[in-house]
Amino acid sequence: MKKYDVIIVGAGPAGIFAALEITSLKPEAKVLILEKGPDVNKRICPSKERGIPCINCKPCAIVTGWGGAGAVSDGKLTLSTEVGGHLGEYIGEKELNELIKYVDNIYLKFGAPNEVYGIDREEEIREIQKRAILADLRLVPAPIRHLGTGRALEIVAAMKEELLRRGVDIATNTPVAEIIADHGKVKGVQTTSGEYYEGEAVIVAPGREGAEWLLKESLKLGLKTAVNPVDIGVRVELPAVVLEPITKVVYESKFIYYSKTFEDKVRTFCMNPYGEVVQENNDGIITVNGHSHAHKKTENTNFALLVSKTFTHPFKEPIAYGKYIARLANLLGGGVLVQRLGDLMDGRRTTEERLKKGLVRPTLEDATPGDLSLVFPYRHLMALVEMLQALDKIAPGVFNRNTLLYGVEVKFYSSRLELSPVLETKIQNLFAAGDGAGVTRGLIQASASGVLIGRELARRL
Incomplete structure (x- = not known):
């Protein structure tokens, strides 16, 4: 059994940015990222490559894998508090605006283009x-900063290399079956293959494709949800x-x-x-x-x-x-x-x-x-x-x-968990972020939700 300070379920923008923030503030932190889909260089659609009908890959490399659904989607960074989710309801408009600027600068650092549409006109x-x-x-x-599908993959690949350099453990093709909690505190997670990982804190950021799984786990854990x-x-x-x-x-x-x-x-x-x-x-x-x-x-x-x-x-x-x-x-x-x-x-x-x-x-x-x-x-x-x-x-x-x-x-982002201003559930040290938790609806706010949790966990660690 392996023990970690933080276990992150889902390697979309929320999970990636949470890991980047934690390891930036607490370099000694032991962090594990578990992702049900393939690695970034394996995110290929066989039907599209061969020009054949969908062969029903499980999981689909388009909606799961390192970088999340957005990495092989259009890759737009919407630099506004008005669209992209509900994060402002938790932290306020002013703090969300600051987080958006912070997250945008990180994307620029990893290769996002300088051009922004919708300003100066x-x-x-x-x-x-x-x-x-x-x-x-x-x-x-x-205002929109457009990454584009090809460039978005290059950016999340660079982020993965940086996290590996910082000592983060990453396991792709590793679906999580269950969140383990006891006496109101999170203990870790168990994968579908039966492996158990113990963690002081767990961040669930399964994306839209994992929204239904998160809803079922929430019901098992007795967490309240609202219907989006x-x-x-x-x-x-x-x-x-x-x-x-x-x-x-x-x-x-x-x-x-x-x-x-x-x-x-x-x-x-x-x-x-x-x-x-x-x-x-x-x-x-x-x-x-x-x-x-x-x-x-x-x-x-x-x-x-x-x-x-x-x-x-x-x-x-x-x-x-x-x-x-x-x-x-x-x-x-x-x-x-x-x-x-x-x-x-x-x-x-x-x-x-x-x-x-x-x-x-x-x-x-x-x-x-x-x-x-x-x-x-x-x-x-x-x-x-x-x-x-x-x-x-x-x-x-x-x-x-x-x-x-x-x-x-x-x-598919219709379950919204009851969360604190730092996106913590009623179970101690269990946090939820991104589109799958019903908190966000886009790359920027999903990334910002990861940063928000990352800062809180760095403070606690």
């Missing part, structure tokens, strides 16, 4: 905001020139809309200028996402359109609900479905022949032409259509018959 941003208001949309301006909204929607793909007047100013435009029919919140998320649509395997469920690479470009732009739904008593399983919707798409198409907007509005399924007639060439070739109206509940579908119509008013060409819709995109 206030007049153009105000004009977009004005047009958005007239379309019943709210633009949330947020579940975000379900589509990935929209269209010619890059349609959104270029906006993306060249703010890169990723975060628009919020409330549907007229049901007043459901709809938002744009993860906009990828000149990017590509990709699929992910979430524990056997095929969902869709988008990337924008640092070194290669396409002629299309893609973004997520997500409908947020908060469930009330007695329903407490929003993650299960999101997976149910995604499974419907998998059932109908064997994976991700794609439909032309014109076909959706005409009440017919998209076929291979109709897809070829369209002006937008799909960047996700594995998607099956189909009918998304057979997948989404009516109120979700209405909200998505209304949002696309609103976006068309500020970017003519969005609501075009050739625009492609891929489904389903789901964000």
Whole structure:
């Protein structure tokens, strides 16, 4: 049995930054990081490499592995307290702003580019905001530092080398089965292979893919959780020139809309200028996402359109609900479905022949032409259509018959633990961080949550 000062479950941004902060402040600390997915140099999707359908790798190297889901996603650092999570509710806006600056500087140190989108163009941003208001949309301006998929992997690889140099033990392909606690204090963790690691403190940062596991462990440990909204929607793909007047100013435009029919919140998320649509395997469920690479470009732009739904008593399983919707798409198409907007509005399924007639060439070739109206509940579908119509008013060409819709995109970060201002649970020395704990929704705040815990543990050690 090995003993550590700190055990970190999950090698995403929260886990990595917690380890960096602890070892920076307390170089003598014994730290272990356990990650269920592959090492950074093994994060390869076989289906994409070979041009074949998803072979259901367990775990999926796209959503798990060193660097977390964000390392092989688009890699955007949103330098604003307004978006990216709830961390400000725990520590206050001022401290969060300081943490964001601190974390951003660390990314720069490890190779992030100097360019930041959405600053020094206030007049153009105000004009977009004005047009958005007239379309019943709210633009949330947020400076963006874009890493890009390839560069993001290089950065997290450099962080791993630095942690190894500092003496941190790292074990990839090592899923944790159980958090061990006794008399209100954490004792360690046990892996799926039966290995037990004892730790003075444990940080659980399993990411979105591990949110369901963390919820089950929390219930076993008697921890209280709140139900976050579940975000379900589509990935929209269209010619890059349609959104270029906006993306060249703010890169990723975060628009919020409330549907007229049901007043459901709809938002744009993860906009990828000149990017590509990709699929992910979430524990056997095929969902869709988008990337924008640092070194290669396409002629299309893609973004997520997500409908947020908060469930009330007695329903407490929003993650299960999101997976149910995604499974419907998998059932109908064997994976991700794609439909032309014109076909959706005409009440017919998209076929291979109709897809070829369209002006937008799909960047996700594995998607099956189909009918998304057979997948989404009516109120979700209405909200998505209304949002696309609103976006068309500020970017003519969005609501075009050739625009492609891929489904389903789901964000699995719906369990939110009851935590202290330093993100400690009711169990002493058990901390929770990142998207999987429902605290954050993006790279910057996830990284900041790791720093916050790292500082607290360095103080205690």
